[in-house]
Amino acid sequence: MKRILLIFIFLFSLNTFCQTIEGTVFDENKMPMVGASVYLDGTTIATLTNENGKYFLSVKSKINTSLIIRSMGYETVGIANPFENNNRKIYLVAKQVELDEVVIRKDYFTRSQKMQLFRDQFLGTTKAGKSCKINNEEDIEFEYDYKTNTLFAKSDKPLKIDNPYLGYQIEFDLYEFYVKFRKKSIKNEDVTKSLFLGTTLFNEINKEPKIKKIRDIVYNGSSMHLFKNLSENRWGKDLFLLFKGGFQDIPENYFTISNEGKLKKISIAANIKYEGLLAGSKPRFYADFNFLYKKTKQSKVIFLTNVFYVDEYGNNSDADKIEFGGDLATRKLGDMLPMNYVP
Structure with a gap:
């Protein structure tokens, strides 16, 4: 009887501190989607949907974040309160291909200058920021608005970033990026405001104790x-x-x-x-x-x-x-x- 009681207490403890987020992902034809990426934004907590389109995420504590469902060729879905109304049915919609209008204008700055400014304002100029590498920079598109002295950037594909300093690989879905300057410039010292928004998935690739010390x-x-x-x-x-x-x-x-x-x-x-x-x-x-x-x-x-x-x-x-x-x-x-x- 004592052994059974101990097992019961252990299982009760696990149930107390863990919560499962689950649901099913379908396409626009109501067919289950296999292999869709499901993760809590900004965390290492992620999974893929199974052959029935189902996903399960085990979470120890409630986190102030959204649940992201993403699959190539479909619009990404974000759920603001994933810990409420669990066991959802989620329907993904195919992306509509839109051709950007081609506007020919004089450009005062090179792509190389814009990319360097992007790295500085997106990754940062700290030791950690400078260690990062964006593996698909070719997917980033830039536009400079000379009326407002603002640089915009976008990418239709998630940015894949290596951060060896902190031991992570990161996927960042860039929703919005802009940098405002006090004058027509591409220099950091002329920046008045910068902003980037998107969803982030961390994959831990280095668990060495020295990396943990750096993270702390x-x-x-x-x-x-x-x-x-x-x-x-x-x-x-x-x-x-x-x-x-x-x-x-x-x-x-x-x-x-x-x-x-x-x-x-x-x-x-x-x-x-x-x-x-x-x-x-x-x-x-x-x-x-x-x-x-x-x-x-x-x-x-x-x-x-x-x-x-x-x-x-x-x-x-x-x-x-x-x-x-x-x-x-x-x-x-x-x-x-x-x-x-x-x-």
């Missing part, structure tokens, strides 16, 4: 680290310090933390709303703070929302409404770790 170094002081500490109300000179108006301040004066299921709800005090200049435009932003990590690395964080959620890994729910300056702004794709990374 990159994690420390990152946005994940900052938001995890914020959600746990952990501050200090060896962690992060908050500054407002040039003076160190108490985070509790500005942030209220409450439990929302397995997530932490972060609310910003209602009496610090501003309206000011942000990246060349005049949107209303809610608050901005400076954060100092270990007295050396300073970052500015601008919140375009007054409420957001943080999971146990430190991922926030409103990445498109939180902008960074300073040290955190230098950390591009090359310094990104999987959203399910545990230091």
Whole structure:
């Protein structure tokens, strides 16, 4: 009887800490799709649909991310709340082939110059960023708008990236990329704002202990680290310090933390709303703070929302409404770790 009881307790523990995301993928003719890629965006958690079009993903904890379903020749599908309404039926639609309009105009910058700028603003210029290699750069297309001094980039195929510094291979589905300049330029020093959006799948290719140490170094002081500490109300000179108006301040004066299921709800005090200049435009932003990590690395964080959620890994729910300056702004794709990374 004791042996049976121990086995029961062990199985109960597994069920408590694991959750399965499952569903079935069909094409537009309602036929099951075999070999479609299914993954949680920004993580290492991925699988392929089986011969019946079914997929199963085992997840230890809820993550602030979307479920991505992708197959060559079909439109990619993203599900915003994959941990709710499980066992879905998903129908993929074939991509419509569209021919881009060919416009002949004088180009002041070479493809080589644009590609170098793309690498700098997409991968980053840190040690991790410079170590990365995009294996299919030929799939990237560029357009420079000389009226707005903006460089755009797109790719119809996922970018395949090697990151030997952190021991990952990455597939990045590029949805949007642009870089704005203060004048007609292709130089980093003239950049006023850059943005890239897309879905990311990490594949771990190196599990050596020395790589794990490097990942932990990159994690420390990152946005994940900052938001995890914020959600746990952990501050200090060896962690992060908050500054407002040039003076160190108490985070509790500005942030209220409450439990929302397995997530932490972060609310910003209602009496610090501003309206000011942000990246060349005049949107209303809610608050901005400076954060100092270990007295050396300073970052500015601008919140375009007054409420957001943080999971146990430190991922926030409103990445498109939180902008960074300073040290955190230098950390591009090359310094990104999987959203399910545990230091």
